[in-house]
Amino acid sequence: MTRCAVYGTGSWGTAFAMVLADAGCEVTLWGRRTALVDAINNGRTNPDYLPGIELPASVRATTDPAQAARGAEFAVLAVPAQTLRGNLAEWAPLLPDGTVLVSLMKGVELGTAKRMSEVIEEVAKVPAEQVAVLTGPNLAKEIAARQPAAAVVACADEAVAQRFQTACHTSYFRPYTNTDVVGCELGGAVKNVIALAVGIATGMGLGDNAKASLITRGLAETTRLGLAMGADAHTFAGLAGMGDLVATCSSPLSRNNTFGTNLGRGMTLQETIAVTKQTAEGVKSCESVLDLARRHGVDMPLTETVVEIVHEGKPPMVALKELMSRSAKSERH
Numbered sequence: 577m578t579r580c581a582v583y584g585t586g587s588w589g590t591a592f593a594m595v596l597a598d599a600g601c602e603v604t605l606w607g608r609r610t611a612l613v614d615a616i617n618n619g620r621t622n623p624d625y626l627p628g629i630e631l632p633a634s635v636r637a638t639t640d641p642a643q644a645a646r647g648a649e650f651a652v653l654a655v656p657a658q659t660l661r662g663n664l665a666e667w668a669p670l671l672p673d674g675t676v677l678v679s680l681m682k683g684v685e686l687g688t689a690k691r692m693s694e695v696i697e698e699v700a701k702v703p704a705e706q707v708a709v710l711t712g713p714n715l716a717k718e719i720a721a722r723q724p725a726a727a728v729v730a731c732a733d734e735a736v737a738q739r740f741q742t743a744c745h746t747s748y749f750r751p752y753t754n755t756d757v758v759g760c761e762l763g764g765a766v767k768n769v770i771a772l773a774v775g776i777a778t779g780m781g782l783g784d785n786a787k788a789s790l791i792t793r794g795l796a797e798t799t800r801l802g803l804a805m806g807a808d809a810h811t812f813a814g815l816a817g818m819g820d821l822v823a824t825c826s827s828p829l830s831r832n833n834t835f836g837t838n839l840g841r842g843m844t845l846q847e848t849i850a851v852t853k854q855t856a857e858g859v860k861s862c863e864s865v866l867d868l869a870r871r872h873g874v875d876m877p878l879t880e881t882v883v884e885i886v887h888e889g890k891p892p893m894v895a896l897k898e899l900m901s902r903s904a905k906s907e908r909h
């Protein structure tokens with residue numbers, strides 16, 4: 577039986593542990609808090625993140641990262657993007673040689689502007705061929721309810737991607753492989769920023785035309801950044817690009833979308849943070865995505881606008897007027 581360690585008992589770590597268990601893997605979830613780990617082991621539920629969902633018996637939980645690591649063929653990482661570096665420094669020495677590290681995270685590190693797979697390679701001191709990324713339109717609550725979804729497993733080594741594809745393929749979860757790790761990770765990270773923009777538009781009472789325009793131009797700027805960073809344009813038309821944008825920007829289950837909606841309704845950043853119980857990666861990653869854009873000389877007006885609204889207090893109505901009065905351009909720009 578394939579052994580998997582899943583680090584992070586939040587919404588996605590727990591839901592994805594279910595997927596792995598349903599696919600026939602033996603799964604050990606690592607969590608920080610004893611009370612939650614006990615609830616998972618004794619009550620077979622995660623009351624804090626997925627209340628009402630019964631977890632399969634082959635999912636066990638522990639607060640001991642070494643116990644989670646024991647015999648793991650795959651170590652799946654599902655913590656916030658900005659804490660990964662510190663967390664992994666503690667966990668990496670515990671992993672067996674050859675363990676494949678899989679990122680579930682959709683963010684870019686602040687300060688370094690590194691993608692999650694780059695942070696993993698650097699901290700765990702493993703080659704790119706030992707790091708995979710799982711991404712796509714995967715709202716945790718829907719997956720935990722075993723509603724059908726497709727996803728992408730990206731790895732520089734296609735054979736490794738195929739191994740993990742097999743490990744997580746179930747009747748309701750259909751993973752495809754891709755070797756464009758850069759494109760897949762950027763698709764996941766930037767869609768959170770665009771979901772903030774779409775949420776803000778919703779909160780302002782703007783219509784579906786405005787939201788469709790944001791999604792489409794958001795994809796255009798994501799693709800521009802991706803091409804500058806060596807990604808394959810096709811990736812952005814796939815599950816990691818368009819697929820995830822559509823799911824995240826249209827679903828009230830999305831934390832980024834909801835965060836934006838609250839801001840667009842007029843809540844302050846602090847008020848919005850206070851009512852947000854889970855990780856909305858775009859709030860921090862919008863700054864690192866803009867950092868990446870500047871490092872690569874790419875124009876990303878929507879990302880820039882999200883940074884201005886979220887972190888610089890620009891009123892959404894002022895931002896809207898500025899976006900609409902930008903100089904006229906060709907769509908291929």
Ligand SMILES: NC(=O)c1ccc[n+]([C@@H]2O[C@H](COP(=O)([O-])OP(=O)(O)OC[C@H]3O[C@@H](n4cnc5c(N)ncnc54)[C@H](O)[C@@H]3O)[C@@H](O)[C@H]2O)c1
Nearest residue numbers: 585586587588589654655659680681682715716854855857
């Ligand atoms: N929830 C989804 O639908 C979903 C789907 C796909 C990808 N993702 C991505 O997965 C990643 C994790 O998101 P999530 O939804 O599970 O978030 P979450 O907020 O539900 O859970 C985060 C988990 O990380 C833990 N954590 C927080 N700070 C920590 C720290 N300093 N050290 C160790 N652990 C810490 C929390 O206790 C919690 O268990 C994010 O990058 C997100 O973008 C989420």
Ligand SMILES: O=P(O)(O)OC[C@H](O)CO
Nearest residue numbers: 712713714715830831832
């Ligand atoms: O809830 P969000 O905004 O983090 O989005 C969840 C997933 O990334 C959707 O694929």
